[in-house]
Amino acid sequence: MEHVTLDVAEGVATVTLDRPEMRNALTSGVATDLIDAIEAVPDEARCVVLAGNGPTFCAGGDIDAMVEGLEGERSEPSERSSGEQRDPRDGAVPAHERVERIVEETAGAVRAVATCNLPTVAKIHGPAYGAGGALAVACDLLLASESASISFGFRQVGLNVDSGASHLLPRIVGENVAKELLYTGELIDADRAEEVGLFNHVYADEAFEGRVAGMVDRIASGPTVALKQSKRLVEQGPTSSFDEAVRNEAAAQIVSASTDDHEEGVRAFVASREPEFEGE
Known part of the structure; x- marks a missing residue:
């Protein structure tokens, strides 16, 4: 790149x-x-x-590219009629393209x-x-x-x-x-x-x-799987009813609850320490 x-x-x-x-x-x-x-x-x-x-x-x-396009639009028709296929960023192609x-x-x-x-x-x-x-x-x-x-x-x-x-x-x-x-x-x-x-x-x-x-x-350093699920659920939220949101959350929670990070989070909470999530 x-x-x-x-x-x-x-x-x-x-x-x-x-x-x-x-x-x-x-x-x-x-x-x-x-x-x-x-x-x-x-x-x-x-x-x-x-x-x-x-x-x-x-x-x-x-x-x-906009300037080149405007200049191309002003060019004479003979300059734009060769029939060759051009890069659409080239001003010599139709404006809509x-x-x-x-x-x-x-x-x-x-x-x-x-x-x-x-x-x-x-x-x-x-x-x-x-x-x-x-x-x-x-x-x-x-x-x-x-x-x-x-x-x-x-x-x-x-x-x-x-x-x-x-x-x-x-x-x-x-x-x-x-x-x-x-x-x-x-x-x-x-x-x-x-x-x-x-x-x-x-x-x-x-x-x-x-x-x-x-x-x-x-x-x-957070529980990556759970955060990814939360991101998806929040983005779905505006187009979901309350009941749909709850169902979606429940389904996602099954995934999050199966991770090592969930187990680590629970153990850390019980031990009154900061969790050390691994993203898995």
Whole structure:
């Protein structure tokens, strides 16, 4: 993978967008590498952290591809009539094909994060913009530094919401706040993002790395099977009735109760000590 790195240590898989010169924008290469990185997370991982290299978490969609597309649309018909099959990111193809390809690639990257069955944490140290905001809210927890900010500024380039944000965002902040953020395209600071429920925690810049590491360690050292079950059940919750939720929980509890971690948890509770879960 050229544009995304994957590092695994002590049960934590850290996936880092690694194109700081492009502000980690979701170009075709970054989006494809991100999907590959999520798929490559090994079985021994117990938590996934998503980060960006450099001062920006993710600047969103590929603006260069949009510019090239606009220039291609303005070109003379003779320049676009060779009949050769072209990359849909090339401006010399019909606009609908180009837009469809860009949206599919970007949404595919967000989908890969949103559907990861492990607990996921977005580590946000700078701006998360547009599709970058969607990528952030695709994670289970959003941990931010004081310098972080977030925007769903699709309107700034004359586009409607995409990358799955219309599904993810209202589930976190509610429809009215989601609509406000989309209608205004406002880049909100960390405190405001925490206030509306987008960021779980905001840490001082100088304490950011240590505080994030502490939270991630708490998750990664937990009973992984049970946490995966809890994640799935919470995501099913909004579309389940109360009785369906109870049945789903009971079925999942059979799985969790059969693990070594459950036995360890019970023994630790009886002995009044901290459990040492192994994720099995």
